[in-house]
Amino acid sequence: MTDQPLVLGIETSCDETGIGIVRGRTLLSNTIASSMDEHARYGGVVPEVAARAHLEELQPAIERALAEAQVRLQDLDAVAVTSGPGLAGALMVGIGAAKGLAVSLGKPLYAVNHLVGHIAADILTPDSVPLEYPTIALLVSGGHTSLLHVRDLTTDVELLGETVDDAAGEAFDKVARILGLPYPGGPEIDRAAVGGDPAAIRFPRGLSRASDLEKHRYDFSFSGLKTAVARWIEREEAAGNPIPVADVAASFREAVVDVLVTKALAACADRGVPRLLLGGGVIANRRLREVALARAAEAGVTVRIPPLSLCTDNGAMIAGLAAELISSSRRPSTLAFGADSTLPVTEIQVAERAGEAGA
Amino acid sequence: MIRGCRAGRTDYPGRVILGVDTSLGSAVGLIGHDGRTLAEVSQGGHLGHAEAIGTLLEQVLAAGSEDEDPLTHVAAGMGPGPFTGLRIGIAAARAFALGRDVPVIAVPSHHAAALAVIEGEHPPQHPFAILTDARRRETAVTVYEGIDVDGIPHAVVDTVLVPQADVDRKLGALRRFEVTGISGAAVARVARRAVAAGRTLTGSEPLYLRPPDALVPAAPKKVGS
Numbered sequence: 005m006t007d008q009p010l011v012l013g014i015e016t017s018c019d020e021t022g023i024g025i026v027r028g029r030t031l032l033s034n035t036i037a038s039s040m041d042e043h044a045r046y047g048g049v050v051p052e053v054a055a056r057a058h059l060e061e062l063q064p065a066i067e068r069a070l071a072e073a074q075v076r077l078q079d080l081d082a083v084a085v086t087s088g089p090g091l092a093g094a095l096m097v098g099i100g101a102a103k104g105l106a107v108s109l110g111k112p113l114y115a116v117n118h119l120v121g122h123i124a125a126d127i128l129t130p131d132s133v134p135l136e137y138p139t140i141a142l143l144v145s146g147g148h149t150s151l152l153h154v155r156d157l158t159t160d161v162e163l164l165g166e167t168v169d170d171a172a173g174e175a176f177d178k179v180a181r182i183l184g185l186p187y188p189g190g191p192e193i194d195r196a197a198v199g200g201d202p203a204a205i206r207f208p209r210g211l212s213r214a215s216d217l218e219k220h221r222y223d224f225s226f227s228g229l230k231t232a233v234a235r236w237i238e239r240e241e242a243a244g245n246p247i248p249v250a251d252v253a254a255s256f257r258e259a260v261v262d263v264l265v266t267k268a269l270a271a272c273a274d275r276g277v278p279r280l281l282l283g284g285g286v287i288a289n290r291r292l293r294e295v296a297l298a299r300a301a302e303a304g305v306t307v308r309i310p311p312l313s314l315c316t317d318n319g320a321m322i323a324g325l326a327a328e329l330i331s332s333s334r335r336p337s338t339l340a341f342g343a344d345s346t347l348p349v350t351e352i353q354v355a356e357r358a359g360e361a362g363a
Numbered sequence: 364m365i366r367g368c369r370a371g372r373t374d375y376p377g378r379v380i381l382g383v384d385t386s387l388g389s390a391v392g393l394i395g396h397d398g399r400t401l402a403e404v405s406q407g408g409h410l411g412h413a414e415a416i417g418t419l420l421e422q423v424l425a426a427g428s429e430d431e432d433p434l435t436h437v438a439a440g441m442g443p444g445p446f447t448g449l450r451i452g453i454a455a456a457r458a459f460a461l462g463r464d465v466p467v468i469a470v471p472s473h474h475a476a477a478l479a480v481i482e483g484e485h486p487p488q489h490p491f492a493i494l495t496d497a498r499r500r501e502t503a504v505t506v507y508e509g510i511d512v513d514g515i516p517h518a519v520v521d522t523v524l525v526p527q528a529d530v531d532r533k534l535g536a537l538r539r540f541e542v543t544g545i546s547g548a549a550v551a552r553v554a555r556r557a558v559a560a561g562r563t564l565t566g567s568e569p570l571y572l573r574p575p576d577a578l579v580p581a582a583p584k585k586v587g588s
């Protein structure tokens with residue numbers, strides 16, 4: 005197979021309908037249609053609303069991506085799709101489309117892992133030096149909060165820890181709601197935090213006590229933090245005090261950022277890996293980037309952050325991961341795979357065909 | 364309207380149409396220029412649509428000797444059916460059509476079931492009802508009476524959801540066909556007639572029949588302290 009395979013990737017694991025086209029490590033199109041506006045009135049992603057939107061958006065998104073990339077479907081070397089993890093009903097729409105397209109064109113199909121796709125986003129970053137292994141990766145979004153040890157993108161990704169309850173992005177959404185701010189919460193909390201004192205209120209850092217660290221050294225928990233914010237506000241209200249929204253927002257955000265960066269850098273130190281890759285939509289949070297860069301510099305850790313358009317869920321990262329699989333002579337997936345909402349990160353590719361390597 | 368018979372128009376111009384339906388089980392069929400089934404496969408059950416659809420498509424193409432007759436249309440069964448499964452066939456049909464650069468014809472899945480009944484051994488001479496399981500103790504019901512001038516099953520009452528407990532009372536003596544699988548080839552045959560007549564049978568939105576399960580949240584709840 006060619007070193008520079010032309011791949012179209014389909015990503016529908018959450019509320020973004022992502023179509024990406026890559027030629028090897030070169031990004032040709034990163035087309036995204038988001039149903040976020042439709043979820044805003046519900047205060048969070050509604051799986052059925054997301055799945056309905058995927059069905060309507062897929063075909064136009066594929067057409068836009070082809071036009072932007074200036075390629076024809078017949079020119080593709082392969083089709084790629086997210087098999088999981090994610091919302092099952094949403095994933096299945098992308099899988100149905102990917103199978104229909106692959107069979108129609110008679111092209112190989114690669115079913116891949118969404119989380120590993122987030123890591124692959126880095127290799128599509130224009131003008132970037134190649135990703136060095138091993139690296140620690142911190143993936144933070146509305147759907148996941150995962151800390152990974154990546155020794156090789158296509159063969160060796162280890163899950164160090166993940167959230168045991170809410171994803172970090174979900175915590176932003178929920179606290180925004182407590183503060184009476186709209187969805188999505190991340191940018192709203194950022195706006196509200198302007199001028200606030202991040203040290204004004206000491207909110208708890210989940211799973212950070214010595215006793216927790218034994219079992220959950222790299223795991224995250226944000227549910228208790230959300231409750232702590234709600235209780236703090238109730239207490240102040242009951243006492244007749246005005247709520248210092250900027251201080252609450254800044255202190256809450258600091259608690260999230262602190263625990264994310266502390267655990268990520270602990271993993272770098274423990275594993276002797278001086279590299280940290282950030283991914284996921286919550287990386288848009290400027291405070292998270294600032295703190296990560298500053299504390300990583302102190303610790304002698306190099307930080308890589310793909311452009312935001314490749315950090316949020318997208319099809320390009322799925323195509324990019326499949327292109328890497330193809331370049332390392334991996335066989336395509338069978339047509340028999342389904343959606344796996346809890347696909348472990350160790351399953352980088354799903355349902356690889358049996359047979360001799362190097363098709 | 365032509366009552367329960369196959370009279371009327373018979374010259375639906377030649378098309379090679381792939382029919383896909385996942386409103387109940389997963390079904391794919393291919394019909395040739397003469398409207399006859401070239402190949403048809405299906406898998407029953409409410410689950411496994413995402414797993415099955417690719418292999419079913421591949422099997423039908425392999426069996427249908429498509430090389431001699433290039434595909435002209437893809438027909439998609441639009442439901443009614445449980446949300447999650449229904450979408451998979453529609454997504455696959457649309458993407459397949461995109462890959463071949465042919466149009467997608469949206470077909471109400473009950474039309475395909477009704478056509479199969481009408482084309483059967485003893486076509487009903489009176490109105491009849493197509494019934495499919497809509498889950499949540501409800502049944503999706505469409506009442507048909509023969510075919511119209513274009514050869515398309517004539518729905519005299521649009522599809523409605525009826526609580527299972529009320530089906531007897533609502534339908535009375537009407538003859539019922541409880542359908543557990545839609546034929547991909549029948550979906551394609553309905554599409555063939557729609558194409559010949561230049562008609563659109565349903566919109567691009569699936570026949571979900573239910574709004575999404577989602578509630579606009581009330582004010583934040585107190586968490587207590």
Ligand SMILES: [Zn+2]
Binds near residue numbers: 118148317
């Ligand atoms: Zn993601």
